[in-house]
Amino acid sequence: MKLIEKFEQARGPFYTFEFFPPRTDQGFSNLLLRISRLADLKPLAINITWGAGGSTKDRTLELASLTQKEYGIDTVMHLTCTNMVQGSVDDALRAAKEVGIQNILALRGDPPRGEEYWIPTDPRFTHALDLVSYIRSSSEFFDAFALGVAAYPDGHAGSVHSEDEEIDHLKAKVDSGADFIVTQLFFDVDNFLRWLQKIRSRGITVPVIPGVLPIQTYASFLRVTKLCGTHIPDSICADLESIKHDDQQVKDYGISLAVKMIRRLVEEGGLRGFHFCTLNLEKSVQNILEILGWAPSHAKIHNRLIAESVGPAEQPTTTNPDLIVTPANATSSAANGLASHVPVEGDTGKGEVNYAATWDEFPNGRFGDVNSPAFGSQDLWGGFGRITPNGPHPSTLADITTLNLRFLSGEISSYPFSPVPLSNESQLILPHLLRLAKHGWWPVGSQPAVDGLPSDDNTVGWGPAGGYVYQKPFVEFFASVSIVDKLEKAIGAVNGVVDFLAGNNAGELKTSLQDTERNAVTWGVFPGQEIIQSTIIEQESFLTWKDEAFSIWTDWASQFHPDSQGRQLLEGIRDTRWLVNVTHHDFRNPDALWRFLFEDIGLDDASLT
Template structure:
């Protein structure tokens, strides 16, 4: 069934509705767990679900598989995202054909990330440039078969400073054949209310569904805001400040905030709302429960566990056991849900999965920040400047170093100057209070621990020397190293994740929010190396910078090291200190002489 028909039916019946968005997981076990999650969340009664599409079609096959499975196996009405940027017409035709064959009649037509190379022909002769072009192409190719949705931007599109022109472009998409609009996320209902008002004034009269983002954690919110350039009212930052290190409280606040938004918007007459789940379950369920749109989990009774068939007494026991099990699996991947989380999580990869590998900024901005490096030392200086705080971002780090890194900031800068290009790290912590301003996280009156960790790019010759040092060290180190081609070097064969951060809190089991494992590292390395080539693309193909950055991406290794003797807070640096003491002064002198540092 087409979603627009379901929307109109709900409006005729005066029935409020909701829908969920998912993204394709990065690992096979994550995909399996997503299917289980979709099946469970089906009981929450979404009017439809949609599945995102990776930049340039990078998740095309998996997106189609999820859409087809949700449609045929779980009986959910599905909508498939489809982008046109960097997509040939052949790819678009293949995707639309697969959607139709899988029973999907709904497409969310998007532009997608624009190509970094905007020269003529960069997109291909037959490629489409704008979402409006994609809408017209679908209508031309399939007539009225598909329901087509498009995206709206309550705060204006980040690439278009003219908000009125942005509205006209939305109207063009609707006039081209779009049936309804789903907005991007926002953090003040006034943005949505004003957006709808302005849409109606220029003749956009189709349904406009608000996109609701439940805040999951403080740093995740910061990343989302940086990517979308959203305005977050100061009252929200003020409310989060005293609880920002406690994910439980942040999630509770995020749920309550989403509930208040929906209640306020419902008074304006919205027909329903769309939740950006980021493949997470608990917040979506709690929002619907607090709005009294679904019964509480304990109140759903036998209909919720429809697979359970037994007598009443036994039924009650099995039902309660299932609720307990449900709550356990619901929280598997709640803290946190990014690359450092469990690779088996459906949410592994988190928000970044919705945008794909990209520098996110224009070539002009990137060249202004990073100049034109033509030798390894130039790149090393950029990484060192970032660690010292004089450069605000690198391709691998969109935010400044966390407060906990203050104690290792200078050591990280030194490592980079020696040729170990660091992109992730944490210091060892042995029992800091959970409210410690530098290391603390989680509920109050607890204690937190973490193993020292380093992740960096390293040349093959330096890798060999470092592995020899690890072998000779009396301390316990585990490491993974892999190049772009997938050649592995490692000193552990186990696939069991190595927990690197954990916390002990009153009345709770041990919480283990971050871990290192081979599956996660293997998944991340593809994106990590791709960013070298993305960076190279901002320079002329004949330039020394282009050649240098591609060479690093093609030949170097990505390595991580975990120091398992966490009470020894200096241990990991013993691998480098004798080098730092003897060489770093000379290195700094040379770079300062050349005005590079």
């Protein structure tokens, strides 16, 4: 059924869930199980995202087909202009139509990897407006779909347009045939309500569905809000600052905050429908809906303090009937930083080993379990976010080293491989990281050895209070092939005490791990729970990140003229260096990894360039 019809028929609050196609086959299969569980919460529909540059096109179509046809859940398929021409747009729309999908969210999309600016592949598809206009003017598709479009209450990240100009663009999309609006995530309810009143006064009367992102971890919150240009009220910043080292408290706060925001939007804005950006996670959304009293309870809410902090669950009431979406007014138309492997910060952890419903409860870094649906978590509406380099453009290898050292020393707060400042955890091994960087081994991920510190430790703690956390030391860096060969030989001689993975942009892999070996490098033991392994290193997850890491060099190089020295430098690094991960299994000795690198192998004496 078309969503606009379902909106009109809804007699109470309603909600939709958003998922992205996982990056691995295992994650894809397990996401279907997760979706089937969340379907019990009776969402009005689910959304399936379309990756930047059409990077997940096939996966998006496959997942949307399964959810619509096999699971019988009304599905909204995202569709972007990026890398699309008329033929590919038609193919995507036909594929959606064939499996019964009747809802499309039309988006412009982000630039493809390796391109600095968004340039249309087909000049007929430059904006989301063009997609809407094309579909509505097509004899084949004009009445086949309900069309949704995006709106940005805090402004579109990177936009040069004023708010009034952006509202003009939004109205043009609606006037061209958009049936409903889904907003980007926001946390400033006062600003959203002001914006909502403003677009209503400009004659935009179609349903507006606010985007809600439950905060999962402090690091992922920082990353997503920065990339989306989201305004964060000072009160929320202060609240999170005081609990950012306790993952359980951050997750609980995210649930409480979402409940409070939704209640305000219902009571003050007259809104009935909400769009949950799940990031392929499930527990927070389930708990939010249970507290609101909007969905049947399937599990006991573990933290009663959440419910107490937001009050008893109540059915929503409206105080502003003029803004209620009804047929009458609807038209037809890290902080984890480098030490917690930040470059691709996302919700990629692993929960209790044998209970899939609890995966990702305490995501703690990039190297999650490839079986997890949230492995390689994407940013909203289009792939991994682009990171703008901080500081002057480099022209020599020494410039790259200087930039890396400035970041490690805290002179700059971000650089291409980390969107957030170096974490406090990194200070425990900072002399070693600086030593690597000075030799031209540019570290991009690491963690110190940890042997049973309390889970509420301000530096390395994570998960629920009352537990203990452990970490095997590892470091990740870019190096020349000669250094990779030297490492490979040395690691082969220590008989399993140290493992490594090394890959280059050409797709070559060198490793001491077998294909099926999985190395848990971060784990925790908590009262009343099984052991939680939140960070796992193995071949598939490493290769997934390796591809992303080398694409960052491409992104960086794209900011230079093709014939410039900077472009040649960065593309040369991309094509000749290897990404290397070295893990030492002695988590009880904080110096074991560094003694192996600097003394046993003698890297200080090696040619590092």
